Amino acid sequence: MLSKEGVLLLISLTTWTILLSSLLYQPFLFLVSIFLQIYYSVYILLASKRLKTLYTTDIKIERTLEPFSKDGKNFVRTKLQLWVDKGGPLHVKVIDNLPYGTELAEGLNKAEGVISPKQGLTLSYVLSVDNSIGYIKFAKVDVQVHDALKLCFLTKRIEDRSEVAIPIGEQLIASSHSRFRTFWPRPPFGLGYRGLVGHDDEFVGVKPYEEGDRLRDVHWLRYARQVDEGEIIAKKYSKKGEVAIHIVVDCSSAINVGPAGELLVDIAQFIRRLCLAAEEEGNMIYFWLLNPALLLEEKISPRGVHSRTIIEQYIARIFPTHGGDSGEIAEIFEQRVRQASMAVFIFNPPSENMWIIERMIDACKKVGAGYVLCLPDMYSYVSGRGGEVEMLLRLDKMLKEKWLSGHSDGGWIIELRKGYTSDIARETVRRGIV
Template identity: 20%
Template sequence: MKIFRALFVSVRLWLILLGFALAFVVAYVWPLLFPLVQIAFAAFVVLLLTEGFLLFRQSTVGNQPVFFARRDMPERLSNGDENPITLYLESRYAFATPVEIIDEIPFQFQRRDVLFTAHLKPNEPRAIRYELRPTRRGEYSFGAVNVFVMTPLRLLKRRFQFEEGRLVPVYPSYLQMRQYELLAVSNRLTELGIKRIRRVGHSMEFEQIRPYTQGDDLRSINWKATARRADSGQAALIVNAYQDERSQAVYCLIDKGRVMQSPFEGLTLLDYAINASLVLSNIALMKQDRAGLITFSEKIGQVVPAERRPGHMRKLLEVLFRQKTRFLETDFEALYTTIRTQVRQRSLLLLFTNFETLNGLQRQLPYLRRLAKDHLLLVIFFDNTELRGLLNTPARSTEEIYMKTIGEKFAYEKRQIVKELQQYGIASILTAPQDLTANTVNKYLEMKARGMI
């Protein structure tokens, strides 16, 4: 029974059988051809049995399986990123084996093209690489790696199955977080669109004094220390060295309401906000600040106090991974109450939400003004990229003119929302979803450089 379960036939075999059927029909009309067709068919049957024998005669070679395959992938996948998957193959057949590989990927990807072909020589390892881009957090179930091995005749197939039943969690974009972290360490954040911020004045903490080097700000020269050094016979300029102010509290406030349900390139705005929050929290910890998190919708979700302890980044990652929502109406009053009772120190609050109309902002503006009174509030909301594409397309009919007029109205209201927030001294970012992380990190570094937090 195992042999029959592993036995499959190729399309080539069905075509040959169809050809023999037509040949027998022709031989029925011309009987002289019948013996030739019979001999050819008998030879074909012998060839088929020989191929089956070569495929199934052994399951191992020595102590090793006759064919081996393995799926190599991360222990967790990064949401919204291209995650590398590698299939390792090795054949120990005595002859060259054409193979077909079907990887049973989770249904969430809705892909039917994960079929690969290869041609393996005896004892030749082969690696096949492809990428998967998940668009939802959660657990994904991978099935088996099905390998169909054939002889050079390609008539019969023997199926091997490997890596059955594996659950892999999909976390917020930790690949993006690592990318920003590595570039921040090497001072190459400009490659991701992060601007260099010129520091104005000395809004930083004093760290130490050191000898002057070319490029130092002349205003930082410590003349008293320089004079003392000159009196001792060492003529060298001494400058004051400063470091960024540390231990500032930075909170990411993530709106999980219905306004964050809109999709963009497969991800919801909520997932874009979660990915950006993860990156920003990591950058804040690298800048010696304390990172915290509050999620909210119709009620308050998780509250993670701002800390900078070992393992805190891991804690934030796990909390963001488990975020669930029904996309109901957001309660900003509950958010304000929670922050007032649990965030005692003046902090930087980065509010990830979305406003489509000016009326929608004005309903929540009283709570935003109260938050801005006690904290430094930065409201981050999204530009409608589909609407932007509509506005950039020339109208060719009356209906398109009508649609474009409505689009202009919505775009105008987005700009009015920014001005309305500026009127009350509330900083804001209007950004496309794909630029959210870079724009948010830019604004955080700008505020930090200017000593606003």
């Protein structure tokens, strides 16, 4: 494709040619202008054709991430190196796409230079990370390969799924933990301190050993019997009376509410407190993210989550995305949900993923699992009322009520209000849920 330089060059040459030929008829200058214009036009055609045959798969990327904290803020020092495995030198311009929840604090996320097997290009910059984000993930790097004279270029997107957990996220959890104790005097569905569940693990069978299983859970006797096969077998336990808490979050564009995404921040806080309460009782958390931008294994937690870092990783994946989810997640949910399960649906109807949520709710009803519907109170998130805004808010409320009237039977409803997600109990009482 033509670069800005190439377009300007062609336009300026055309202007000169027309000016010299028609306005100031001067053959000698006109011929010079013709020569240059034809030269650069043909050059651009040849160069752009040549660029298309380049193998950009030979471009290699390596990233190093170093999180640090300064004056109560979180930063990540990022270093990206590019080089080419084989072939001649390439003139490239690199633009690193910043991950969700980060801003550039120092340096630039773009660089320009020549890369070859001998010579690499290094990008170095510092990102400031939003305090509500405990995990950042890079996705793609844009690489523009230029021709020799920078008149045309070819853009390639190179996958780079680097990720880093921000340690400060754990501190946030710890601080929210204490607040949660204060604000939730009588929590529903086994989340509180008066244990509805015990800690007596019951042996229910065996399973192949997975990464993350404790060493003491390895079934050594069974392993000794079939040692030739080499597969390690682990014991499988379930807690008596354990409630599996499934947190379902609709990451459609409908959750992007508030001038600075206040609903997103509130959802993150709400989930943290929910997880902490579940953790106190020994209940397992399962995440289900309806986010089409993620891979299936990133949307669903394969096992019960109890690590605070992993919880933060899932929270970081909650960001508004355009387009609906494929719905594959609903089928897996139907297989996993049990009677001793509870699902918390966090969403903002109407959205593109409503049909998936409806299917999941039906699955809960079918097996007799409890469920809670958490919807935002849009009046608290939208400021500057009046006129059309007021009308839209009323319409939104009407749609929500209509939808709830068809799907809320058997479940609870919690309304998320701006800044009041820590006071869920009060909201719960107000709505007459308990």
